[in-house]
Amino acid sequence: MTQEEYLAQVEATRAQRMAWWREARFGMFVHWGLYAQLGRNEWVMNRERIPVAEYESLAAAWKPKERPAREWARLAKDSGMKYMVMTTKHHDGFCLWDTQQTDYNAVRRGPGRDLVREYVEACHEFGLRVGLYYSLLDWHHPDGAQCAKDETARRRFLDFTQGCVRELMSNYGKIDILWYDGVWPLPDASAWESVQRNAMARQLQPELIINNRAFLEEDYGTPEERVTPAEQGRDWEACMTFNYAWGYMPSAIDWRSTREVISMLGTCAAGQGNLLLNIGPKPDGSVPEEAVEQLAPLGRWLADNGEAVYGAVDRVRGAMEGGWTIKGNVAYRWCPRWPGGELVIGGIRTKVNRITLLATGEPVQFWQGDQQLKMLNLPQRSPDPHAGVAVYKFECDAPPRQVLGSGYVVL
Numbered sequence: 001m002t003q004e005e006y007l008a009q010v011e012a013t014r015a016q017r018m019a020w021w022r023e024a025r026f027g028m029f030v031h032w033g034l035y036a037q038l039g040r041n042e043w044v045m046n047r048e049r050i051p052v053a054e055y056e057s058l059a060a061a062w063k064p065k066e067r068p069a070r071e072w073a074r075l076a077k078d079s080g081m082k083y084m085v086m087t088t089k090h091h092d093g094f095c096l097w098d099t100q101q102t103d104y105n106a107v108r109r110g111p112g113r114d115l116v117r118e119y120v121e122a123c124h125e126f127g128l129r130v131g132l133y134y135s136l137l138d139w140h141h142p143d144g145a146q147c148a149k150d151e152t153a154r155r156r157f158l159d160f161t162q163g164c165v166r167e168l169m170s171n172y173g174k175i176d177i178l179w180y181d182g183v184w185p186l187p188d189a190s191a192w193e194s195v196q197r198n199a200m201a202r203q204l205q206p207e208l209i210i211n212n213r214a215f216l217e218e219d220y221g222t223p224e225e226r227v228t229p230a231e232q233g234r235d236w237e238a239c240m241t242f243n244y245a246w247g248y249m250p251s252a253i254d255w256r257s258t259r260e261v262i263s264m265l266g267t268c269a270a271g272q273g274n275l276l277l278n279i280g281p282k283p284d285g286s287v288p289e290e291a292v293e294q295l296a297p298l299g300r301w302l303a304d305n306g307e308a309v310y311g312a313v314d315r316v317r318g319a320m321e322g323g324w325t326i327k328g329n330v331a332y333r334w335c336p337r338w339p340g341g342e343l344v345i346g347g348i349r350t351k352v353n354r355i356t357l358l359a360t361g362e363p364v365q366f367w368q369g370d371q372q373l374k375m376l377n378l379p380q381r382s383p384d385p386h387a388g389v390a391v392y393k394f395e396c397d398a399p400p401r402q403v404l405g406s407g408y409v410v411l
């Protein structure tokens with residue numbers, strides 16, 4: 001199959017495959033592996049130039065607790081997340097599943113069990129879609145760097161890579177997402193044989209969604225540590241750390257707040273994208289307490305306001321950017337800053353028939369003129385008890401439009 005034939009085939013099925021993903025909005029990223037034992041994030045082997053033999057000793061020492069993935073999946077579910085993506089092999093080369101490609105894996109070493117299988121079972125138990133992260137980059141494999149200099153090494157490494165992906169796509173039931181990462185050291189899709197590998201993955205998993213990190217655009221873009229909507233029509237997912245570290249790192253003490261995560265979700269929903277928020281579990285698999293602390297109120301907030309976040313949304317453009325999400329003739333006004341008894345909104349050019357507090361359905365008294373809409377008799381404090389971010393539902397005559405601009409003054 002040529003690259004063109006492959007891409008045409010993928011394009012033809014994209015809308016159907018992506019339907020659930022476009023409505024899911026919110027997922028949990030999980031970075032967990034040998035590196036958690038050192039607590040200096042997932043790049044520690046590289047950044048501290050730890051010799052392979054020394055780093056390998058972590059494999060025998062790693063003894064995670066029983067089924068920690070159930071804790072993650074329950075937290076994800078309770079936090080309003082609809083899917084998960086877990087690292088099956090990060091750059092350090094340690095495989096968390098029962099692979100035949102190398103004995104450097106969780107079954108043959110310390111854990112003595114298939115951690116990917118436990119993760120997939122936990123996702124199914126809690127009704128979450130299953131994403132598997134796979135790093136092409138591999139610091140442990142003897143050909144992981146040599147593959148860029150030597151054709152025989154490249155062949156061996158690509159056979160290893162193909163074997164790993166084949167196992168992940170074959171042995172764990174339905175897989176929803178293949179999340180590639182670490183596309184070094186080979187220079188392009190051809191050198192990585194990405195078309196062949198992805199075509200094989202899709203043959204094994206016909207509904208599979210694949211990200212853009214194997215030198216093929218595939219199904220969606222992956223802005224990292226920035227919530228930046230893609231151009232119209234391109235699906236995208238912002239992958240974000242919770243505490244500015246992917247792997248477990250207790251010294252990374254700056255945690256994003258519940259309100260920051262809500263703000264990121266608002267940008268994603270307004271821009272027709274998704275948020276993949278990361279946790280880096282401790283060596284035993286426990287979730288850092290700080291993450292649980294921020295996710296608990298978020299789950300309650302989403303239970304109240306999910307209508308403004310999940311499902312098919314329209315792209316918010318122009319003056320309405322930054323504070324609204326839209327679905328057809330309905331606009332949702334997000335209020336992270338509370339105005340007090342009255343809220344005046346300028347430039348709404350669409351007739352508004354009804355305004356309610358989304359969380360309770362309580363109607364709001366309002367007046368609408370040509371240039372102003374005034375929401376009246378509001379409570380003095382934000383009515384949202386979870387994070388102080390109230391959302392109001394505006395039911396309009398037509399798709400909502402707001403015209404502002406620095407030139408307008410009241411004469």
Ligand code: FHN
Pocket residue numbers: 042043181182224239246
């Ligand atoms: O190098 C990795 C990093 O460790 C982490 O896995 C992120 C997650 O998107 N991806 C790479 C950096 O872009």
